[in-house]
Amino acid sequence: MPYNPNEPRDNHGRWTSGGETAADRYAKTFYPDHPTDSEIRIRRASGDAAPKAGRDLPPEEGRQIVDKAKDWENTPYAPKGTPKAGPNAVRGEGGGGDCSGTVNKIYGESGHPYPYTPSGAFADAAQRGKIPFREVDPKDRQPGDVVVFDGQNHMAIYAGNGGMYTAHHDGGKPFNRQPVSGFKGRARYFRYQDGSKAA
Numbered sequence: 001m002p003y004n005p006n007e008p009r010d011n012h013g014r015w016t017s018g019g020e021t022a023a024d025r026y027a028k029t030f031y032p033d034h035p036t037d038s039e040i041r042i043r044r045a046s047g048d049a050a051p052k053a054g055r056d057l058p059p060e061e062g063r064q065i066v067d068k069a070k071d072w073e074n075t076p077y078a079p080k081g082t083p084k085a086g087p088n089a090v091r092g093e094g095g096g097g098d099c100s101g102t103v104n105k106i107y108g109e110s111g112h113p114y115p116y117t118p119s120g121a122f123a124d125a126a127q128r129g130k131i132p133f134r135e136v137d138p139k140d141r142q143p144g145d146v147v148v149f150d151g152q153n154h155m156a157i158y159a160g161n162g163g164m165y166t167a168h169h170d171g172g173k174p175f176n177r178q179p180v181s182g183f184k185g186r187a188r189y190f191r192y193q194d195g196s197k198a199a
Contacts, residue, residue, distance in 0.1 A: 054195040065112070069165035122146070141158055149183050158189060164179075
């Protein structure tokens with residue numbers, strides 16, 4: 001069943017009928033080639049998906065991600081309140097788009113895919129090893145890191161020099177560069193871990 005932003009949820013706002021989360025439905029709809037959160041949990045429980053030790057994304061590859069994000073500058077988004085049609089719709093293939101989907105798509109286009117993860121669940125997913133990221137000290141942040149804002153359900157790609165590439169939180173405005181300091185909430189930084197290379 002495809003993702004439906006208006007589908008009834010349980011009293012936690014997370015689970016849909018059939019035992020799938022809203023994030024599962026979103027991932028299946030817009031990222032059919034990526035495993036869903038539930039599939040990863042099942043594989044881990046059976047011992048089939050132990051997290052791989054990886055190495056930090058090197059600075060030159062982080063800069064390549066920033067370059068890819070720069071290519072997305074001025075990409076329009078649907079106005080606030082429009083049902084999000086997913087990251088595949090961001091570039092004129094329909095209405096909608098969101099911050100987490102855009103970050104996921106830019107990472108995928110840069111050769112560093114990971115299972116789609118909503119911004120509000122990103123930090124927890126990284127800490128639990130569900131996605132290949134580790135939190136880094138803000139003093140050690142580097143271009144290409146993912147920046148997540150506590151309590152704001154927002155994320156972006158750190159561009160360096162205090163800036164980031166992001167979808168505007170209010171929607172209806174293009175994807176572009178903004179100062180990290182322009183958003184409320186504590187900024188936390190996460191670096192991609194390349195599981196194909198030893199730590």
